[in-house]
Amino acid sequence: MLDPSIDSLMKKLDSKYTLVTVAARRAREMQIHRDQQIERPKSHKFVGKALEEIDAGLLSFETDNQE
Template sequence: MLNPSIDSLLTKIDSKYTLVTVAAKRAREMQLANNCVIEQPVSHKCVGKALEEIDVEVLSYVPSEDKGIE
């Protein structure tokens, strides 16, 4: 079983695709700067740590306004 669960994560971010993008960007930041906000993460990998940050609402996502195609 995945920890945190996908259902729990989708209550914080509305789309699986957005969730993956946000987690990947944060994981890349952690790889470069080694700065995990959670004191004792369950996961050892950066992507897992990023998902944990999203789950405990340390990391959030604010959608940009869609300008659309004219």
């Protein structure tokens, strides 16, 4: 079983595409800056840590409404 679960993560963001995009961007940022917002992450990998941050409500996503 994955932790955090996909069901829990989908309550935070509107689509799986957004979830993947936000997690990947944050993972890259963590690699460069060596920072994390979770004090004791369960995951050792950057993407896992990013998903934990999303699940904790520490990351969000705003859409650009270009019309």
